[in-house]
Amino acid sequence: MSRVAALVLVLVVLAWVALSIIFSPPPAAEELDSIPLVADPEHPAATEPLATLTVHVVGAVKKPGVYELPDGSRITDAIEAAGGMSKKARPELLNLAAKLADGQQIILPGTSDASATPGAPQAQGPNAKISLNQADAQTLQTLPGIGPALAKRIIDFRDKNGPFTxxxxxDAVSGIGPVLLGELSELVIP
Structure with a gap:
């Protein structure tokens, strides 16, 4: 008896769906008016992407300071804007090809900096923090819980996705979970 009732119920539902489609077909497609894309001269920021970014360049450059550069610029462009490298500059300790992010600080190490020796922390003092955007694999390995493989993944992530902001x-780097992120949060800066 229950099979017959289930079959009757299925047939009633199918009949109802068929009648609904027949007597109330979907509305015919209407052609929408096209709206021309014209920039509003009164609100250029609302219609145009960020054309410039602002970065702070310090360290072994001739003219440290804050500079505006075109969007898509690289660290080498920021160093050139700051007058180029000084004689004490150690460019091999910095990825000059990395893309810049708005608000980023670029620290070009020099021979008198603590970071002039590969693997040394990039800041001095008891509360020294390591820059995720400038640290090499050896420097990253000085952090708790970071070994060679995880240091490589951090650098690969940075190279693929641009500088950390x-x-x-x-947390987006494979192998770094909430616990390790909590331990590192007081030891690193972007």
Whole structure:
């Protein structure tokens, strides 16, 4: 008896769906008016992407300071804007090809900097923090829980996705979970 009732119920539902389609077909497609894309001269920022970014360049450059550069610029462009490298510059300790992010600080190490020796922390003092955007694999391995493989993944992530803009972005690196991120958050800067 229950099979017959289930079959009757299925047939009623199918009949109802068929009648609904027949008596109320979907509305015919209407052609929409096209709207021309014209920039609003009163609100250029609302219609155009960020054309420039602002970066702070310090360290072994001739004219440290804050500079505006075209969007898509690289660290080498920021160093050139700051008058180029000084004689003490150690460019091999910095990825000059990395893309810049708005608000980023670029620190070009020099021979008198603590970071002039590969693997040395990039800041001095008891509360020294390591820059995720400038540290090499050896420097990253000085952090707790970071070995050679994880240091390589951090650098690969940075090279693929551009510079870190916050420490929280470390969570997107494979192998760094909430616990390790919590330990690192007080030891690193973007």
């Amino acid at each position: 916050s420490v929280a972005e470390l």
